[in-house]
Amino acid sequence: MGQTEGGDSKRRILAVDDTAIILTRISNTLREEYDVVTVNSGSRALKYLEQEKPDLILLDIQMAQKDGITTLREIRSMRGRSDIPVVMLTGVEDKDMVLESAKLGICDYILKPFYSEDLLKRIQRVFEQEEQRRKGLG
Numbered sequence: 001m002g003q004t005e006g007g008d009s010k011r012r013i014l015a016v017d018d019t020a021i022i023l024t025r026i027s028n029t030l031r032e033e034y035d036v037v038t039v040n041s042g043s044r045a046l047k048y049l050e051q052e053k054p055d056l057i058l059l060d061i062q063m064a065q066k067d068g069i070t071t072l073r074e075i076r077s078m079r080g081r082s083d084i085p086v087v088m089l090t091g092v093e094d095k096d097m098v099l100e101s102a103k104l105g106i107c108d109y110i111l112k113p114f115y116s117e118d119l120l121k122r123i124q125r126v127f128e129q130e131e132q133r134r135k136g137l138g
Helices: 020-030 042-051 068-076 095-103 116-134
Strands: 012-016 035-039 056-060 086-090 108-111
Touching (some): 020 035, 020 116, 056 068, 056 116, 068 086, 086 095
Parallel strands (some): 012 035, 086 108
């Protein structure tokens, strides 16, 4: 049932942010190239991940209830999900948060508000790195 290599299937990105405007921007920016699933909380993201395995997760650091770091910790402890590449989204440049998320193995982080081209480029770079790692070149 997995996605076939080289087929039409787009890579799936799970975007997690508690701000509807940000989710809409992410969706509008990425939907040409990727299959985008949006959820507005860490809890919903974890529920989604129990059923599905996206190719990449965009995760906001600052969210009500369950923040991005807590959510990321839980993703990293999920069986079969700990290897999903994660890019953190943050509205503030908080060195501690970035360092904390780096320890949890994020691929990159993006400051909000972001430029659409920048978001696209960074995601493509993560996928290229993943590809190289899979081929044993990374």
